[in-house]
Amino acid sequence: METQPRPARPIVLTTFAPAPELDQQAYDRMARDVRSLLGIDLTQYKPAQVWRRVNGFATAKGLADADALVARVRMDADLRQAFLDMLTINVSEFFRNPEAWEVLVEQHLKPMLLGQPTVRIWSAGCSLGYEPFTIAMLAREIAPQKPIYILATDLDDTILSRAKKGIYTEPQMAGVSPARRTRFFRTVDSNWEVKPELAALITWRRHDLLRDPYEHPFDIICCRNVVIYFTEPAKAELYQRFSEALRPGGLLFLGATESITNVRAVGLLPSGGTFYRRP
Ligand SMILES: C[S@@+](CC[C@H](N)C(=O)[O-])C[C@H]1O[C@@H](n2cnc3c(N)ncnc32)[C@H](O)[C@@H]1O
Structure with missing residues (x-):
C-alpha cells in the first residue's frame, strides 16, 4: 500500500517579549509625572514590577514606551483612568478567598x-x-x-x-x-x-x-x-x-x-x- 507523505507540521515558534530592563532615568521621569498627574508616590513601589507593568500597558495601548504613554495620559482622561486602574490593580470580588x-x-x-x-x-x-x-x-x-x-x-x-x-x-x-x-x-x-x-x-x-x-x-x-x-x-x-x-x-x-x-x-x-x- 502506498503511503501518502504526511503534510509537514507547521513549526510554531512561540516568542515571549522579554521584560524590559529597568531604565532608571526613564523610571524616575515617569514616577515624577505619575506623582503630579495621579498623586501616586511610586518611590515606595517595587520599580522592576512597576516598570514591567507600565511597559506592558504602553505596548497594549500601541505606544512605544513609558514616555509616550505619559505624554498621551496627559491629554486623554480615559487613558489616565485606565493607567491609574492598571497601577493600583483594583481587581476584587465579594468573599474573595x-x-x-x-x-x-x-x-x-x-x-x-x-x-x-x-x-x-x-x-x-x-x-x-x-x-x-x-x-x-x-x-x-x-x-x-x-x-x-x-x-x-x-x-x-x-x-x-x-x-x-x-x-x-x-x-x-x-x-x-x-x-x-x-x-x-x-x-x-x-x-x-x-x-x-x-x-x-x-x-x-x-x-x-x-x-x-x-x-x-x-x-x-x-x-x-x-x-x-x-x-x-x-x-x-x-x-x-x-x-x-x-x-x-x-x-x-x-x-x-x-x-x-x-x-x-x-x-x-x-x-x-x-x-x-x-x-
Ligand atoms: C487589588 S485591589 C484589592 C481590593 C480588596 N482589598 C481585595 O482584596 O479584593 C487593590 C486596591 O488597593 C488600592 N491601593 C493601591 N495603593 C494604595 C495606597 N497607597 N493607598 C490606598 N489604597 C491603595 C487600589 O486603588 C486598589 O483599589
Whole structure:
C-alpha cells in the first residue's frame, strides 16, 4: 500500500517579549509625572514590577514606551483612568478567598460582635467595595442589630465613587449566594444594588496608605491584596502603622498570598493563616 507523505507540521515558534530592563532615568521621569498627574508616590513601589507593568500597558495601548504613554495620559482622561486602574490593580470580588472569611467569622468576628458593645473595622484598599460589603453582610448575619462601624478607604477617587453607589453587574455578583442576594440587594434594571440598610454601615473615604494619617483604634483591619508592589521598607512601615491603629487584641487580616516577614518587629503576633494580632 502506498503511503501518502504526511503534510509537514507547521513549526510554531512561540516568542515571549522579554521584560524590559529597568531604565532608571526613564523610571524616575515617569514616577515624577505619575506623582503630579495621579498623586501616586511610586518611590515606595517595587520599580522592576512597576516598570514591567507600565511597559506592558504602553505596548497594549500601541505606544512605544513609558514616555509616550505619559505624554498621551496627559491629554486623554480615559487613558489616565485606565493607567491609574492598571497601577493600583483594583481587581476584587465579594468573599474573595471564602475559606479565609470563614475563619474570620468563626474565630474573630463572631466573638467580637457577640461580646463587645460595638465593633470597628477598616477595609484599607477597598477597591469597588466588595470587601467592606462582604464585611457588612457577615456582620449583619451574625448580629443584625449590633452597632458596627466599617471604614472603607482607597487611593482611587473614581473607584470609590463607584463603590459608594453599591451597584454590581451579574458577573460581579459571582461570590454572593442567592440567599444573600435576596437579603442584602435589590435588582435595579439588570443590575444588583446594595440595600440602603447595608450601605448605611459603611463610611467611605479617599485615603493614601503611604501618605495619610491613620484613624484608630480598630478591632479589625483588612488590608488584602493592596501592598503587592510596595517595597519591603514601605510594607514594614505600613504594618507598623496598622499595628498602632489596632486596639490591643485587634486583628490584621491580609490577602491569601501575603505574610509579614518580621512580624514581632512591627508589634504584631501571628494568629494563624493570614491573620495577625496586636498583643
Ligand atoms: C487589588 S485591589 C484589592 C481590593 C480588596 N482589598 C481585595 O482584596 O479584593 C487593590 C486596591 O488597593 C488600592 N491601593 C493601591 N495603593 C494604595 C495606597 N497607597 N493607598 C490606598 N489604597 C491603595 C487600589 O486603588 C486598589 O483599589
